[in-house]
Amino acid sequence: MWLKPGRHPSCRPGAVQGAGEITSGQRRGARPILAAILALVIFALDTFYDFDIAIAVLYVVVVLMSLGFCKRRGVLAVAAGCAALTVLAFLIQHKADPTGESTGRLLVSLAAIAITSILAIRIEASVALLRAHAALLDLPHDAIFVRSMDDIVTYWNRGAENLYGWSEREAIGNRSVVLTGESNPDEMERAKTELLNNGYWEGERFHAKRDGSPVPVASRWSLQRDESGLPSFILESNTDIGERKRAQDSLAHAQAEVAHVSRVSILGELMASIAHEISQPLAAIVTGGEASLRWLQIQPPQIEEVRLSVERMIGDGRRAGEVVRHLRSLARKDDVKTETVDINETIEDAIDLLRREIALHRVCLKLDLETALPQISGDRIQLQQVFINIIMNSIQAMANVDRERRLVVISRAAADETLVVAISDTGAGFDPVQEQQLFDAFFSTKPDGLGMGLAISRSIIEAHDGRISAARNASTGATFRIILSTRVDQS
Ligand SMILES: Nc1ncnc2c1ncn2[C@@H]1O[C@H](COP(=O)(O)OP(=O)(O)OP(=O)(O)O)[C@@H](O)[C@H]1O
Numbered sequence: 001m002w003l004k005p006g007r008h009p010s011c012r013p014g015a016v017q018g019a020g021e022i023t024s025g026q027r028r029g030a031r032p033i034l035a036a037i038l039a040l041v042i043f044a045l046d047t048f049y050d051f052d053i054a055i056a057v058l059y060v061v062v063v064l065m066s067l068g069f070c071k072r073r074g075v076l077a078v079a080a081g082c083a084a085l086t087v088l089a090f091l092i093q094h095k096a097d098p099t100g101e102s103t104g105r106l107l108v109s110l111a112a113i114a115i116t117s118i119l120a121i122r123i124e125a126s127v128a129l130l131r132a133h134a135a136l137l138d139l140p141h142d143a144i145f146v147r148s149m150d151d152i153v154t155y156w157n158r159g160a161e162n163l164y165g166w167s168e169r170e171a172i173g174n175r176s177v178v179l180t181g182e183s184n185p186d187e188m189e190r191a192k193t194e195l196l197n198n199g200y201w202e203g204e205r206f207h208a209k210r211d212g213s214p215v216p217v218a219s220r221w222s223l224q225r226d227e228s229g230l231p232s233f234i235l236e237s238n239t240d241i242g243e244r245k246r247a248q249d250s251l252a253h254a255q256a257e258v259a260h261v262s263r264v265s266i267l268g269e270l271m272a273s274i275a276h277e278i279s280q281p282l283a284a285i286v287t288g289g290e291a292s293l294r295w296l297q298i299q300p301p302q303i304e305e306v307r308l309s310v311e312r313m314i315g316d317g318r319r320a321g322e323v324v325r326h327l328r329s330l331a332r333k334d335d336v337k338t339e340t341v342d343i344n345e346t347i348e349d350a351i352d353l354l355r356r357e358i359a360l361h362r363v364c365l366k367l368d369l370e371t372a373l374p375q376i377s378g379d380r381i382q383l384q385q386v387f388i389n390i391i392m393n394s395i396q397a398m399a400n401v402d403r404e405r406r407l408v409v410i411s412r413a414a415a416d417e418t419l420v421v422a423i424s425d426t427g428a429g430f431d432p433v434q435e436q437q438l439f440d441a442f443f444s445t446k447p448d449g450l451g452m453g454l455a456i457s458r459s460i461i462e463a464h465d466g467r468i469s470a471a472r473n474a475s476t477g478a479t480f481r482i483i484l485s486t487r488v489d490q491s
């Protein structure tokens with residue numbers, strides 16, 4: 001059974017004081033006096049009345065009472081005192097003519113006191129050990145408490161007092177949901193079901209302190225069952241992760257800033273290509289407009305030709321609009337978002353922006369995207385940035401090779417609710433030493449390279465609970481592989 005430990009053995013030196021000790025301390029202060037009065041009453045009865053029974057056996061009550069305010073030596077002293085009073089009463093009453101009967105009663109009483117004191121010392125030793133173990137639960141800063149299956153708190157450590165602001169005395173006997181400000185009964189039920197199935201549950205919860213201020217905690221629950229296997233108590237340990245969460249948030253914010261700077265610098269690099277991507281459809285629109293005017297000037301006006309031309313113009317206008325939309329979203333500075341992302345679409349968006357680079361470098365692109373790819377949860381723009389970084393690297397790695405420049409992008413659903421994107425090229429590749437450094441910040445083999453593209457890509461993928469790796473191809477070039485979780489409940 002979970003011990004309700006004595007953080008309040010107040011009459012003992014070195015004992016740890018808990019909150020709300022005054023009344024229990026007073027109660028304990030009265031116990032030695034009560035025990036002394038009882039001993040005197042027994043002595044008086046034993047000395048001045050001649051009972052047919054061993055009245056001195058009642059001293060065992062005094063010995064047992066001493067457990068409440070004495071340690072081992074004190075219990076022994078009380079037992080010795082009781083034995084001495086028993087002998088004294090015998091001497092006073094029977095010294096003149098000790099009978100066999102009275103001597104027998106004396107021996108029975110002394111034996112009872114001796115046996116009781118031995119048992120009392122044993123009990124005291126095990127209680128002291130249990131108290132010492134239970135006091136250990138006060139050492140961690142974590143809030144640790146025990147609650148029954150109907151949520152009544154039976155133990156509340158000092159960490160819980162500090163975290164939630166309720167003292168042990170106030171907490172014990174209360175419902176834990178009230179003390180921890182737990183406000184999501186559905187999630188509590190789900191956690192409890194898991195606890196009953198596995199004997200253990202852990203997760204993050206949003207609690208509230210006594211003053212109402214919110215406190216995010218990492219929570220771990222363990223189930224205790226009784227001898228018949230029925231659930232009896234839940235040990236809950238909660239760690240305040242507010243500070244950690246704030247640090248994570250500012251790290252994510254800083255990473256988003258770095259990613260943004262890197263995106264803007266990529267946009268700078270791609271400016272010529274982008275200008276071309278926009279000017280091409282614009283030029284086509286102008287040409288289409290001029291052609292339409294000519295078709296209209298002919299007698300009779302060639303309405304069908306005009307209609308086709310205007311349709312093409314609309315298509316070109318949309319294409320230019322798409323490029324501008326991509327640019328705007330890449331240039332925008334946002335904190336990391338969590339949205340539903342279609343990875344194939346993200347790859348295609350990246351390719352759209354790089355299309356002219358691909359053409360300029362005479363790269364043959366093969367897109368092999370699985371059609372029914374499950375969606376993932378993440379930040380679309382940041383993931384697009386990863387693909388731009390990797391594909392740009394591939395294009396650059398193939399810039400100086402004479403063989404066929406082939407870029408293959410494959411997406412596949414994989415086992416364990418994941419998806420894989422593989423991007424391979426036939427470029428210069430890298431040696432085993434470089435392979436170890438590719439993802440290091442500022443590692444670059446390019447004269448004008450910053451060496452941040454892959455470092456940023458890795459931090460983005462890891463922030464999405466994913467993995468990114470690079471390997472040399474058996475023949476030529478390299479393959480970059482990204483694994484992302486498609487699990488719906490990921491955060
Ligand atoms: N597909 C690839 N084939 C061969 N080497 C590669 C490939 N991708 C990356 N590398 C190597 O990894 C290095 C680091 O790439 P990373 O994208 O981090 O930086 P960078 O391209 O040099 O500079 P930038 O920060 O401007 O992108 C590159 O300099 C290059 O040596």
Ligand SMILES: [Mg+2]
Binds near residue numbers: 389393453454
């Ligand atoms: Mg790069």
